[in-house]
């Protein structure tokens with residue numbers, strides 16, 4: 001079986017480090033390079049003391065020309081992640097993107113590029129299989145409960161709010177929920193933001209605290225009852241089985257996929 005040649009972008013990051021380890025530990029995966037913004041030309045062993053001689057590139061064009069990867073795993077920031085993903089598709093490299101914060105316009109552009117190039121691309125706001133099930137169960141529940149509040153909780157170094165998972169959950173719920181502006185019609189915030197962000201009349205609340213990793217509770221209410229669906233990621237290894245599933249799928253797939261729920265039966 002041919003090795004899958006992989007470049008990881010963001011290898012010093014919390015998620016990127018886990019992804020590098022996943023690639024190094026997986027049979028038939030080959031880490032052919034990493035994309036960072038420092039340590040040009042060094043190896044991961046020299047720069048990070050990691051058990052790999054994969055070369056560090058700061059220029060994505062040089063990286064792709066020299067390493068000819070099959071897949072790019074991107075775990076960086078929304079701005080640079082989008083640039084990396086577009087460039088990957090231009091070079092015939094299939095992107096697996098965990099970076100969150102892409103806009104609707106970004107997603108539409110990437111979908112278009114996949115149609116034009118016939119390449120697979122997977123954007124997954126959450127790689128944890130349990131989180132994907134939490135989103136699916138929430139979508140099921142929303143058929144019966146029209147009132148819902150999404151509370152997402154993350155570590156305090158997270159750059160975007162609300163989380164990509166919360167936005168994706170709201171989008172999935174909106175496909176089955178009748179649009180409704182929740183709360184009292186005369187409701188007023190005495191402190192701005194008290195009711196959180198609004199998506200199609202539902203509210204999303206973002207909690208940021210040290211000690212947390214990635215957690216979400218979707219709370220439904222109706223007469224005399226509530227239903228809470230909750231998922232907790234306690235470490236970043238919880239995301240890696242989803243990253244592997246995405247890498248194995250993107251190699252076979254020739255279209256754009258947004259959300260791991262679309263490749264989990």
Ligand code: NAP
Nearest residue numbers: 010012013014015035036037075076098099100125126127
């Ligand atoms: P992090 O620890 O801040 O790592 C981001 C890394 O990207 C840093 O090492 C940063 O370098 C690097 N970076 C910034 N600009 C770069 C560039 N131009 N080229 C290459 N690397 C660059 O963040 P994280 O917690 O690992 O999260 C990374 C992304 O994944 C975020 O968008 C986060 O929301 C998302 N995430 C997704 C999932 C999922 O399941 N899909 C789960 C958790 C997190 P510096 O240190 O020099 O800035």
